[in-house]
Amino acid sequence: MKFVRIVQTVMCACVVTFGVKAQDIDLTQYVSTLQGTDSHFGLSYGNTYPITARPFAMHAWSPQTGANGEGWKYQYSKDKIQGFCQSHQCSPWVSDYAVYSFMPVVGDLTVAQDQRAQKFAHKHEVARPHYYEVTFDNGMKTEMAPTDRGVHFRFSYPGSGDAYLVIDGYTDMSEVKIDAKKRQVSGWVNNQRFVNDSKSFRSYFVVTFNQPFEDYGVWENVDNKIMPGATSGQGKGYGVYLKFKRGAKVEAKAASSYISEEQAMVTLQHELGDKRRFEDTKLEGQRVWNNLLGRVLVEGGTDEERRTFYSCLYRSNLFSRMFYEIKADGTPYYYSPYNGKIYDGRMYTDNGLWDTFRSQFPLTNILHPTMQGHYMNALLAAQEQCGWLPSWSFPGETGGMLGNHSISLITDAWAKGVRSFDPEKALKAYAHEAMNKGPWGGANGRAGWKEYWQLGYVPYPQSLGCVSQTLEYAYDDFCAYRLAKMVGNDHYATIFAKQMYNYRNLFDKETGFMRGKDENGNWVEPFDPLEWGGPYCEGDAWHYIWSVFHDVQGLIDLFGSNKRFVEKLDSVFTSSNEVHPGTYGGMIHEMKEMQLAEMGQYAHGNQPIQHMPYLYCYAGEPWKTQYWVREILRRLYNSSPKGFPGDEDQGGMSSWYVLSALGIYAVCPGTDEYVIGSPVFNKAIITMENGNKFVIEAQGNSSSNVYIKSATLNGMPLDRNYITYSEINAGGHMKFEMSNQPCTTRGITREAAPFSLSK
Ligand code: CA
Numbered sequence: 001m002k003f004v005r006i007v008q009t010v011m012c013a014c015v016v017t018f019g020v021k022a023q024d025i026d027l028t029q030y031v032s033t034l035q036g037t038d039s040h041f042g043l044s045y046g047n048t049y050p051i052t053a054r055p056f057a058m059h060a061w062s063p064q065t066g067a068n069g070e071g072w073k074y075q076y077s078k079d080k081i082q083g084f085c086q087s088h089q090c091s092p093w094v095s096d097y098a099v100y101s102f103m104p105v106v107g108d109l110t111v112a113q114d115q116r117a118q119k120f121a122h123k124h125e126v127a128r129p130h131y132y133e134v135t136f137d138n139g140m141k142t143e144m145a146p147t148d149r150g151v152h153f154r155f156s157y158p159g160s161g162d163a164y165l166v167i168d169g170y171t172d173m174s175e176v177k178i179d180a181k182k183r184q185v186s187g188w189v190n191n192q193r194f195v196n197d198s199k200s201f202r203s204y205f206v207v208t209f210n211q212p213f214e215d216y217g218v219w220e221n222v223d224n225k226i227m228p229g230a231t232s233g234q235g236k237g238y239g240v241y242l243k244f245k246r247g248a249k250v251e252a253k254a255a256s257s258y259i260s261e262e263q264a265m266v267t268l269q270h271e272l273g274d275k276r277r278f279e280d281t282k283l284e285g286q287r288v289w290n291n292l293l294g295r296v297l298v299e300g301g302t303d304e305e306r307r308t309f310y311s312c313l314y315r316s317n318l319f320s321r322m323f324y325e326i327k328a329d330g331t332p333y334y335y336s337p338y339n340g341k342i343y344d345g346r347m348y349t350d351n352g353l354w355d356t357f358r359s360q361f362p363l364t365n366i367l368h369p370t371m372q373g374h375y376m377n378a379l380l381a382a383q384e385q386c387g388w389l390p391s392w393s394f395p396g397e398t399g400g401m402l403g404n405h406s407i408s409l410i411t412d413a414w415a416k417g418v419r420s421f422d423p424e425k426a427l428k429a430y431a432h433e434a435m436n437k438g439p440w441g442g443a444n445g446r447a448g449w450k451e452y453w454q455l456g457y458v459p460y461p462q463s464l465g466c467v468s469q470t471l472e473y474a475y476d477d478f479c480a481y482r483l484a485k486m487v488g489n490d491h492y493a494t495i496f497a498k499q500m501y502n503y504r505n506l507f508d509k510e511t512g513f514m515r516g517k518d519e520n521g522n523w524v525e526p527f528d529p530l531e532w533g534g535p536y537c538e539g540d541a542w543h544y545i546w547s548v549f550h551d552v553q554g555l556i557d558l559f560g561s562n563k564r565f566v567e568k569l570d571s572v573f574t575s576s577n578e579v580h581p582g583t584y585g586g587m588i589h590e591m592k593e594m595q596l597a598e599m600g601q602y603a604h605g606n607q608p609i610q611h612m613p614y615l616y617c618y619a620g621e622p623w624k625t626q627y628w629v630r631e632i633l634r635r636l637y638n639s640s641p642k643g644f645p646g647d648e649d650q651g652g653m654s655s656w657y658v659l660s661a662l663g664i665y666a667v668c669p670g671t672d673e674y675v676i677g678s679p680v681f682n683k684a685i686i687t688m689e690n691g692n693k694f695v696i697e698a699q700g701n702s703s704s705n706v707y708i709k710s711a712t713l714n715g716m717p718l719d720r721n722y723i724t725y726s727e728i729n730a731g732g733h734m735k736f737e738m739s740n741q742p743c744t745t746r747g748i749t750r751e752a753a754p755f756s757l758s759k
Helices: 002-016 261-272 278-293 303-315 360-367 369-386 406-415 423-434 449-455 466-487 490-497 502-506 552-559 562-574 589-597 612-618 622-636 652-662 725-729
Strands: 060-064 083-087 101-106 118-127 132-136 141-146 150-156 163-168 173-179 184-189 203-209 215-220 225-228 232-236 238-244 249-257 296-299 332-335 342-344 673-676 683-687 693-699 707-713 722-724 732-739
Touching (some): 060 141, 083 163, 150 278, 163 249, 173 215, 173 238, 184 261, 203 261, 215 232, 249 261, 296 652, 303 652, 360 406, 369 423, 406 423, 423 466, 423 490, 449 466, 466 490, 466 502, 552 562, 562 612, 562 622, 612 673, 673 725, 693 725
Antiparallel strands (some): 060 083, 083 101, 101 163, 132 141, 141 150, 150 249, 173 184, 173 232, 203 249, 215 225, 215 238, 332 342, 673 722, 683 693, 707 732
C-alpha cells in the first residue's frame, strides 16, 4: 500500500509541477507574444510586436495598430487595429518589408486605414506564438494561424451589417487580381528598404477563400479610391475588397513567394493544402512550438518566471529568418536579396549580428546546430552574391552598426562542432572584410580599416564610435585567429594574431577606461566617462571598458590585479546613473532605459555591457556574478508588455534571459565555453538535437538562495566557473547546491576562470 501511494504522489507531482514530457503539457500557454509591446519612440520596453509565426518562419503575421510604413507596428497602448499584416520586421528602427494586410469590415465599406480601424480591448485578445485572436467591439472576430510561408485566417462576421474584407497593398507598388470563380486573389507587393537589388524584388501572394464573393472590386490606398467590379489593378498601394454573405465564417489561406506567383501556389498547396481546415493549421503550429519549447523543460521557479522564460524562449527562435522556399520536388531554393538572382539551396536573413552574436547564436548552437550549418553556408553564399559578409541583413545587407561579427558566428559554429561549411572560404571572406570598406553603413567591410591596421586603433574624430570599433575589431580578429588555428591555417593565424591585442592600445591606466585617441596617439580631451557618443557607439566609457570578450585576463592585467578589476566592476553598479548625452545632443531611449533600471551605469537595455556581470567569474569572485545575474533577471525582465529593459533586438535580449536563467552565458563566442551564473529554476532539462539530455539542477534554489555553495558535473566536483559545449552536447548532469550566503572558497583560482588569451 505504502509503495503504491508513493508512486501516486510522484505521478501527481509530475503533473502538478512541471511535466517531464513535452507532449504532456501545452507550453505555448506560457508564452505571451505581447511581451515588450508597450513601447514607443522615446522609451523601449522591448520594441517588440506580437510576432505570430512558426519558428524562424519566412513570413510572420501580426495585428497592426500603426499606420502603413510606421515602425511601431503594434503598440499595446493603442485601442484600434487597422489590419492583420504579413511582417518581417526586426525592429521599429528599420521598419518592415514585403507587407500586405487583411482587414474585415462590417457595415458600410470603408477602405482607408484610419477609417476601417476598429476598437478592441486586450481582454478580447489571445496572443500565442502559433495563434492570434481578437474580437473587436463591433463583434467581428478574427483568428490567424501562420505556417512557415503562409497564414490561415478565420473571419467570423457578426450577423448584422454587410461583411467585407479589405486587402491592403501597403506603401509601394503592387498588383492585384481577382478570380471570383476560383474564389482567389493574387498579386504582389514590393515595399522594402534594404533589398540590394530592389528592382527585381517582389513578394508574390496567392489567397484562396472557402466562401463565394457576393461583390468585389479594386482600390488604391493613396487617395482611397474604389473601383467597383474591377478584377485587376496595378499601381501604388493597390488592394482589393471582397463582400461575403452577412454573418459568414470565412476561412482564407494565403502564401507568399519572392520567386513567382506559381511558387506561391506551390507553397499554398504544400503548407495549406485543399482539405486543411483552420483548426488543423492551428494545432499543427501548436505542436511545432511545443516540440521546440519542450527542448528546454524547467521545473520550479514561480509561474511568472516560467511565463517570462518561455516568452523569451519563443522570441529566441524567430530570427534569423528562413529566406528560402521549397520547390514542388521538395528541394530548397531562393531569391537572393543581394543580387536578385535565383539559387538552389538555403538562404537566411533578417538579423543584426551586433545585437545577436553575444547571446542568440550561442543559444542557437545548443538548440539547432544543423540549422547553424545551413546558416554559415548562407553567410558565405551572401558574400559571393554581394561581395561582403552580412552584418545586418534585412533582407539585403544594410551594413548597420559596427564590427564584422559574422566571423564570431562562423568561429563559434566551428568551435562547437558544426562542420558543414568551408572554413577556408570563411577566412578568406573575413580577411577581405577586415581590409576593405563596403558601400553600405559602417559594418560592411570596416570603417577606419586602414588606420586600424596602421595605428592599431581607429582614431578620433575621423570615425565616430572609434573606441567601440577598435575593441570589436580586435575581438573579431581573435575569432579569425582562432578559426585559422583550429583548421591549421598558419597564414591567417599569423596575420590576425597581430591584431587581437589591439584593445591594449586604448586603455588609459590613469582613468581606468578605454579612451579615444587622435591619429597622433593623444587621448581625446576633455574626457568625461558619463558622456555618450563621440568615440563610443550607443554608450559611454563605462559600457566599453569590458568589450575584451576574448582576453578578460589581459584586461585584468591592465588594471593590475583582480582586486582593482573587481573594484571597477563593482563601481559600475554603485556609481550614479547620470547621463551626459554628448554627441547625441539629447536623450536617446537607451539612456532613459539605463536610468530606469537603477543599476548605476549598468545599461542592460543595450548590448555593449550585457556580458559584464559574468566577468567576476574571471577574477576570483564568482558569487558577485551569481548575485547580479539574479538581480537582473528578477528586476529587469517579466512576461508583460513592459517585459524588457530596452530593445529586444531579434532574440538578443531574450536569449540573454534564457541562457542566464539556465545558469550559463557565452561571454566569448568563438570558444566552446559557457560561463556559469546562477540558474533561476530548480531543474532544467535541455534536450540536444542528438537526443542527449543535459540536466542543470539547483538544489535549495530560491529567490534568496542565489549563491552556488558547491557544484558537480556528472557526480564529479566542479570547481571551475564554466562548462564546455561538448560537455553539454554529450548529455549529463550539472548539479549545484544553492545557499543564501556567498561561497568565497569555490571557483576562485586562476584555473577556475573561463577562457582568456592571457590565461
Ligand atoms: Ca540594442
